Amino acid sequence: MNYVLQSLSEIISYASIAIICYGAALGLLKFISNELSRFKNSFSLAKTVQIKIEVGYYLLLGLEFLIASDIIDTILNPSFDDLGILAGTVVIRTGLSFFLNKEIESIAENKVPEDKK
Numbered sequence: 001m002n003y004v005l006q007s008l009s010e011i012i013s014y015a016s017i018a019i020i021c022y023g024a025a026l027g028l029l030k031f032i033s034n035e036l037s038r039f040k041n042s043f044s045l046a047k048t049v050q051i052k053i054e055v056g057y058y059l060l061l062g063l064e065f066l067i068a069s070d071i072i073d074t075i076l077n078p079s080f081d082d083l084g085i086l087a088g089t090v091v092i093r094t095g096l097s098f099f100l101n102k103e104i105e106s107i108a109e110n111k112v113p114e115d116k117k
């Protein structure tokens with residue numbers, strides 16, 4: 001059972017890394033595409049804002065999976081040192097998630113109108 005949970009924790013960790021990398025790569029491709037559209041005079045600041053929101057969501061999702069993986073690891077190896085490291089990690093990641101989510105909400109509420117390209 002311990003081996004299965006350890007393997008599951010590693011799979012979740014790798015999945016979270018894949019989610020973050022996928023979101024970053026997708027955002028980079030969309031950003032480059034939008035920037036190249038400047039040469040065609042079809043650049044859109046609203047698209048840039050939308051790209052930022054999308055990348056933020058991927059980051060948040062990846063962070064949530066990383067927290068889940070850390071919780072499983074700590075359950076498997078419950079020492080005071082591991083609990084302290086988990087607590088610190090969860091606080092940092094939760095704070096990062098909270099502020100990133102607030103920024104995404106703020107950007108989504110204050111989107112640049114399409115007519116202000």
